[in-house]
Every structure is written in C-alpha cells, then in structure tokens.
Amino acid sequence: MMKIIAYVILGVLILGLLGFTVSVRNFLRDTKIAEASWKEFKPEKMEGLGTVKELKIMPLIDYYTTSDTLTGEPGSSYLVSVGDQKILFDIGYNMENEHPSPLLRNMKQLGVDINDIDTIVISHNHVDHIGGMKAMKQNTFLLSGEETDLNHVKAYVPEKMSHATAEVEVITKPKKIAEGIATIGTVDRAIWAMGLTSEQALAVNVEGKGLVLIVGCGHQKAARILERARDLFDIPIYGVIGGLHYPVEESRMKFNMQKILGTGKLPWQRIEKHEVMEAAAELDKTNLSMIAISAHDSCDWTLDKFREVFRERYLDVMVGKEISVGR
Ligand SMILES: [Zn+2]
Numbered sequence: 001m002m003k004i005i006a007y008v009i010l011g012v013l014i015l016g017l018l019g020f021t022v023s024v025r026n027f028l029r030d031t032k033i034a035e036a037s038w039k040e041f042k043p044e045k046m047e048g049l050g051t052v053k054e055l056k057i058m059p060l061i062d063y064y065t066t067s068d069t070l071t072g073e074p075g076s077s078y079l080v081s082v083g084d085q086k087i088l089f090d091i092g093y094n095m096e097n098e099h100p101s102p103l104l105r106n107m108k109q110l111g112v113d114i115n116d117i118d119t120i121v122i123s124h125n126h127v128d129h130i131g132g133m134k135a136m137k138q139n140t141f142l143l144s145g146e147e148t149d150l151n152h153v154k155a156y157v158p159e160k161m162s163h164a165t166a167e168v169e170v171i172t173k174p175k176k177i178a179e180g181i182a183t184i185g186t187v188d189r190a191i192w193a194m195g196l197t198s199e200q201a202l203a204v205n206v207e208g209k210g211l212v213l214i215v216g217c218g219h220q221k222a223a224r225i226l227e228r229a230r231d232l233f234d235i236p237i238y239g240v241i242g243g244l245h246y247p248v249e250e251s252r253m254k255f256n257m258q259k260i261l262g263t264g265k266l267p268w269q270r271i272e273k274h275e276v277m278e279a280a281a282e283l284d285k286t287n288l289s290m291i292a293i294s295a296h297d298s299c300d301w302t303l304d305k306f307r308e309v310f311r312e313r314y315l316d317v318m319v320g321k322e323i324s325v326g327r
C-alpha cells in the first residue's frame with residue numbers, strides 16, 4: 001500500500017515538473033515571437049485622425065471607488081465619452097459571475113444606460129477585462145452573469161473572440177474608429193502560463209491638448225505604448241490613463257498573484273522597483289500633462305511613486321470619479 005502511494009506521489013511530481021518545464025519553454029518561445037512581431041511591424045503615420053473637443057473618462061470598474069455603495073474590483077472598465085458618443089473600454093472582472101454584475105450595478109448608480117453605449121473596445125483577453133472566467137471559457141466578453149443584449153454595439157477585440165449579439169471586429173493593426181479616436185493596434189507580450197497576449201490601447205486626440213492614451217493592463221509596456229503613439233501620430237502626448245501592471249509590493253491583496261502572473265517574466269522573477277522608476281521617468285520625458293494609473297494591477301507603493309514624480313499632474317483612478325480633458 002505504502003509503495004503504491006509513493007509511486008502515485010512520484011508520478012504527480014514528475015507530471016508537475018513536466019508541465020512546469022513545458023510552460024517555461026512555451027514562455028520563452030512566445031517571448032521570441034512577441035519580440036519579432038514588435039520589430040517587424042512599424043506602422044505608417046495615420047493621417048486624418050481629427051480631434052474631439054472634450055474627452056470624459058469615467059471609471060466604472062477599478063480597484064478603488066469614491067463611495068462604499070459602488071463596487072471595486074481588481075479589473076477595469078472605463079466609459080469614454082466624446083460628445084454623445086460612448087465607448088466602453090473593457091468590461092471588468094465580475095469574479096463571482098454575478099447578475100447584475102458589479103459593472104452593471106455601478107453603471108446604474110452612475111446613471112449610465114447600456115443602450116447609450118455605441119462601442120466596446122476590449123484591450124486584451126484577460127479575465128479582469130472581459131468580464132470573468134465564464135467569458136474566457138466561452139471566448140467572448142460578458143457584461144454580466146446573464147446575457148445582455150448588445151445588438152446596437154460595435155466591438156473591437158484584440159484577437160478572435162465572438163459575441164452573441166454585438167458586431168465584433170478583430171483589431172490587430174492601428175485603426176481610426178471615430179473622429180479623433182483610434183486604436184493604436186495590438187502589441188504582443190509573452191505572459192507565463194497565459195500565452196501570447198495581444199493588447200490594444202486607445203488614442204484620443206483632444207483639440208488644443210493632444211493625445212490621451214487609454215490603457216488596459218499595460219502588458220505592452222509603457223515605453224512601447226508611447227513609441228507606437230509617436231510612430232503613428234505627429235501629435236504631442238497629453239496624458240495616459242489606465243493600468244501599467246507594476247505590482248512590486250504586497251499591498252491591498254493578501255495573495256497578490258499579479259506579482260507572478262501577468263508580469264511578462266518567468267514565475268520566479270519579479271518586477272523590480274527600479275523598473276517602476278524607469279517607467280515613470282520614461283513617461284515623464286514625454287512631458288505628460290496628466291497621468292492616472294489604475295490600482296487594479298499596480299500596488300500602492302507604485303502609485304505613490306508615480307504621485308511623487310508627477311505631483312499635480314497625477315490623478316487617481318477611482319470608480320465614480322470622472323476625468324475630463326478639454327474645453
Ligand atoms: Zn488587468
């Protein structure tokens with residue numbers, strides 16, 4: 001009997017080791033693919049982007065909220081409003097697969113009607129941006145635990161995904177999606193145990209200000225988002241809002257898996273503090289007038305460092321607190 005148990009344990013250990021070795025090998029392969037695709041694709045300048053007069057960004061899902069009645073989540077969703085056009089950039093986590101989801105509940109409380117949303121942009125196919133595990137399993141995006149009718153919505157997704165009612169378009173290359181608004185196209189990054197991740201960000205050109213870049217998890221890395229924006233446009237970068245994935249210290253979450261998952265590194269490697277400072281310096285070189293970093297994938301230490309570097313130019317990302325640019 002003891003012998004059988006010993007063999008079973010040995011078998012499990014060998015299988016575990018094999019699985020781990022394969023995941024490391026896949027990560028190294030994906031890293032090569034991602035680096036090659038970054039070098040290979042250099043976009044032409046995008047002509048005729050146009051401008052918007054005013055841009056409003058209302059975080060509907062993020063870690064921090066302005067009141068206890070709103071629900072915070074380690075995911076993100078921002079309502080991007082330009083005139084009467086409304087874009088939902090990512091749709092949060094909905095960890096417990098609730099209906100109505102935290103997103104729908106926050107929307108209701110903040111007076112946002114689902115029927116007013118024209119467009120959904122999914123930054124990347126990770127659970128905290130597509131509405132949870134159920135959505136990931138079904139290779140779709142879900143606003144809530146039960147089906148929501150998105151017949152009136154055009155959705156731009158970064159890889160092959162489907163949706164029961166929305167009109168879906170896969171985006172890989174940069175594309176103007178409305179007057180003054182473009183996706184900068186996807187940038188690939190190898191993520192250990194999660195595969196090659198293609199992530200897109202939005203660029204909104206605000207009249208008299210410049211480009212505001214709206215980012216999901218920031219797996220592309222800040223430097224590459226900025227470089228892509230500079231390659232595409234001869235327009236100064238005014239601001240950056242969203243996640244940059246810098247979980248370096250334990251802070252809000254007890255078991256902060258984001259320190260291991262989603263880093264773009266091997267599981268035994270960590271994001272170092274000097275990398276955060278370098279990213280802040282890189283962003284500062286751009287003379288940004290506004291920066292707002294999401295707490296959903298960065299720790300409080302990182303947010304504090306950004307606050308110190310950018311001072312009055314730093315804004316908190318909080319559910320219920322609208323950020324407006326222009327006019
Ligand atoms: Zn995220």
Ligand SMILES: [Zn+2]
Nearest residue numbers: 126217219262
């Ligand atoms: Zn992610």
